[in-house]
Amino acid sequence: MxxxxxxxxxxxxxxxxxxxxxxxxxxxxxxxxxxxxxxxxxxxxxxxxxxxxxxxxxxxxxxxxxxxxxxxxxxxxxxxxxxxxxxxxxxxxxxxxxxxxxxxxxxxxxxxxxxxxxxxxxxxxxxxxxxxxxxxxxxxxxxxxxxxxxxxxxxxxxxxxxxxxxxxxxxxxxxxxxxxxxxxxLVNEPLEExxxxxxxxxxxxMQEQCTKVYVHSDLLDYIVRVVHASRKHSKVENGVSPRGTLAFVRASQGYAMVRGREYVVPEDIKAVAVPVLAHRLSLSAGADMRRSAEQVIEDIISSITLPTEDWSGR
The missing domain is CATH 3.40.50.300 (P-loop containing nucleotide triphosphate hydrolases)
Structure with a gap:
């Protein structure tokens, strides 16, 4: 790649x-x-x-x-x-x-x-x-x-x-x-140049290559667990939709590619979790919407652990 x-x-x-x-x-x-x-x-x-x-x-x-x-x-x-x-x-x-x-x-x-x-x-x-x-x-x-x-x-x-x-x-x-x-x-306009x-x-x-970035089955399970946890959280009225689940996977593949890898690792998933998921949550009444949504995702991510292993599929 x-x-x-x-x-x-x-x-x-x-x-x-x-x-x-x-x-x-x-x-x-x-x-x-x-x-x-x-x-x-x-x-x-x-x-x-x-x-x-x-x-x-x-x-x-x-x-x-x-x-x-x-x-x-x-x-x-x-x-x-x-x-x-x-x-x-x-x-x-x-x-x-x-x-x-x-x-x-x-x-x-x-x-x-x-x-x-x-x-x-x-x-x-x-x-x-x-x-x-x-x-x-x-x-x-x-x-x-x-x-x-x-x-x-x-x-x-x-x-x-x-x-x-x-x-x-x-x-x-x-x-x-x-x-x-x-x-x-101060002197130049870099955007014009x-x-x-x-x-x-x-x-x-590159977009076609992104779809082929390998995602280990355990990592797919991890992503689904994170999404389902968002739907059951006490501060959440409506959690992440199935469209959000697929977006979470695609973003993880894209971030792995940006990092120069042909496979996804847990760090890729964690790096995109808040940007991909937080704005998809509908929080309960009275919550500080954006900040609380980010905190909910961070709490979920930190509560779910994964075993350390080779994620390359080789």
């Missing part, structure tokens, strides 16, 4: 983004697992720059939608309009017809507009006026949202949250890293 392209991608994104090594690894994991990402953090932490850096590193079509309360579903998916010259209706593609879509501040759009992404994210297709059109592979949505501001925002429903493979935040920079970031952007280092075909090949 050739993972050199992944390392090149990581290094290329790091030309713009200072620190955030784990964030970059999780983002690459989502790409390999054909999953979508929700970056949730306060303004000014580099969410949009991170998404743009990844998009420019891959030679693929990039689309961006700035979500606002007046955005319509047709502004996302496209619409049919009457062409007076031909005397017929013509379909005008929306920005969702791309390979990497940045959905900036997704929670500022109304639920009706948010839901226009459901079919795109789950089935990689768009249906307008009864006609279904497939989206070109690879297709990745990187959505951002600010967790602090609530005025003029619409929380994503559970069905929408479940479409995201992972939800995570940018890492906090140390004083040295923040100084390095200032020096990097960034060149693609990976093509769509290469990315598609």
């Amino acid at each position: 050739d993972t050199g392209i992944l390392q090149t991608l990581k290094e290329n994104v790091s030309k713009v983004i200072v620190g955030n090594e784990r964030t970059i690894e999780l983002l690459l994991t989502c790409i390999l697992a054909k999953g979508h990402v929700l970056l949730e953090d306060v303004p000014g932490t580099g969410k949009t720059v991170m998404a743009k850096s990844l998009a420019k590193s891959v030679q693929a079509d990039f689309g961006r939608i700035q979500f606002t309360p007046d955005l319509l579903p047709s502004d996302v998916t496209g619409l049919n309009y009457f062409d007076a010259k031909t005397g017929d209706f013509t379909f005008s593609k929306g920005p969702v017809f791309c390979n990497i879509l940045l959905a900036d501040e997704i929670n500022r759009a109304t639920p009706k507009t948010q839901s226009s992404l459901l079919e795109c994210m789950a089935e990689r297709q768009v249906t307008v006026d009864g006609v279904t059109r497939a989206l070109e592979e690879p297709f990745l949505v990187i959505a951002t949202q600010n967790p602090l501001e609530t005025l003029g925002t619409f929380p994503l429903p559970e069905a929408q949250m479940d479409r995201f493979l992972m939800q995570f935040s940018m890492e906090e920079l140390g004083s040295g890293q923040e100084r390095a970031m200032v020096e990097r952007f 960034l060149k693609p280092v990976c093509g769509r075909e290469e990315l598609a090949d």
Whole structure:
């Protein structure tokens, strides 16, 4: 398994983004697992720059939608309009017809507009006026949202949250890293100088390789035990769905590949557990939603043990 392209991608994104090594690894994991990402953090932490850096590193079509309360579903998916010259209706593609879509501040759009992404994210297709059109592979949505501001925002429903493979935040920079970031952007604009280092075909090949990363049967049992424990936890009203179970496996395979292995180890599963599972939980009333969800997953992971053995299947 050739993972050199992944390392090149990581290094290329790091030309713009200072620190955030784990964030970059999780983002690459989502790409390999054909999953979508929700970056949730306060303004000014580099969410949009991170998404743009990844998009420019891959030679693929990039689309961006700035979500606002007046955005319509047709502004996302496209619409049919009457062409007076031909005397017929013509379909005008929306920005969702791309390979990497940045959905900036997704929670500022109304639920009706948010839901226009459901079919795109789950089935990689768009249906307008009864006609279904497939989206070109690879297709990745990187959505951002600010967790602090609530005025003029619409929380994503559970069905929408479940479409995201992972939800995570940018890492906090140390004083040295923040100084390095200032020096990097003080004179130059690294994002404008960034060149693609990976093509769509290469990315598609890596996604195919990801599905073949070996997962030991004991580790599959472990993943299922974690998911079932989330459904029985005292603080949880609704646990992780079966779709979340499959996402957990795929993310573990992707993370193993990012780490340069052809097989999954327990550390891979633990590394992706919170980003994959926490946002899929519905907690009991009165719970501190996000923090408690993360704590529930961490508690479950720490309570289930595995014997030490060779996980390579050889």
